[in-house]
Amino acid sequence: MQMTDSQRIEAPRETVWAALNDPEVLKASIPGCEELIKHSETELEAKVKLKVGPVKATFGGKVELLDLDPPNGYRIEGEGSGGVAGFARGGAKVQLEADGPDATILHYEVDAKVGGKLAQLGARLIDSTAKRLAGEFFTAFAEQVGPSVPEDAEESADAFGDADASKEKKGWLGGLFGGKKTEETPQEAAE
Incomplete structure (x- = not known):
């Protein structure tokens, strides 16, 4: 399996680099990650529970970071085993590109065998x-790394009718009409 993509993260490159090397951020971002241990600056061990189609298993694996070039990127090599479910082995090349002072483009190329x-x-x-898991990882990673909006700022935005700030909180329909999104019955939807 090969996969190449890029993701924009709303944080400076140095912040993204630090997060990519922080086991707590990674553990919170990796789908199904139950345990992540950093043995050294370049060696990590993980335990991840995943479901791939009908196969559900807990994978244990080791990862090594190579060709470190802070804050520009590195190469990852690793392998994991899920017992009778099988194994995965492969690597990835990660490159960070500054996108202005407050954002980073994370480029990655993955080559794995199962x-x-x-x-x-x-x-x-x-x-x-793999694409779904990558999407879940980057969504969680961006939430961990990107700027957070304080709760009182969301309340202020609602009080002043800021539709953009309140859309996520109320749902897209609530953002359009300023009310909370409610479930429609099939009969109401047809009217």
């Missing part, structure tokens, strides 16, 4: 699951 029951699931399911 075996066991996982390999029997087929490339489409493996690829779609």
Whole structure:
């Protein structure tokens, strides 16, 4: 399996670099991560519970960071085993590009191989699951690293009718009409 993509993160490059090397941020960002131990500046060990199609397993794995070039990027090599579910082995190249003073473009190239029951699931399911997990990782990572909005700022935005700030809190329909999103019955939706 190969995957190449880029993600924009609303944080300076040095902040993103620090977060990529912080086990607590990574643990909170990796889908299904139950444990992440940093043995050294370049060695990590993880325990991750995942479901790939009908296969559900806990994977234990080790990762090594190579070719460190702070704050520009590094290469990751690792492998994990999920017992009878199979194994995954591979690597990734991560590059950070400053996008102005307050944002970073994270480029990544992944090359991985799977075996066991996982390999029997087929490339489409493996690829779609990998893309979904990458999306979940970057959403959680951006929340950990990006600027946070204090609760009182959200309340102030609501009080002054700031539709953009209140959309996420109320749902898109509530953001349009200034009210809370409610569930429609099928009959109401048809009217």
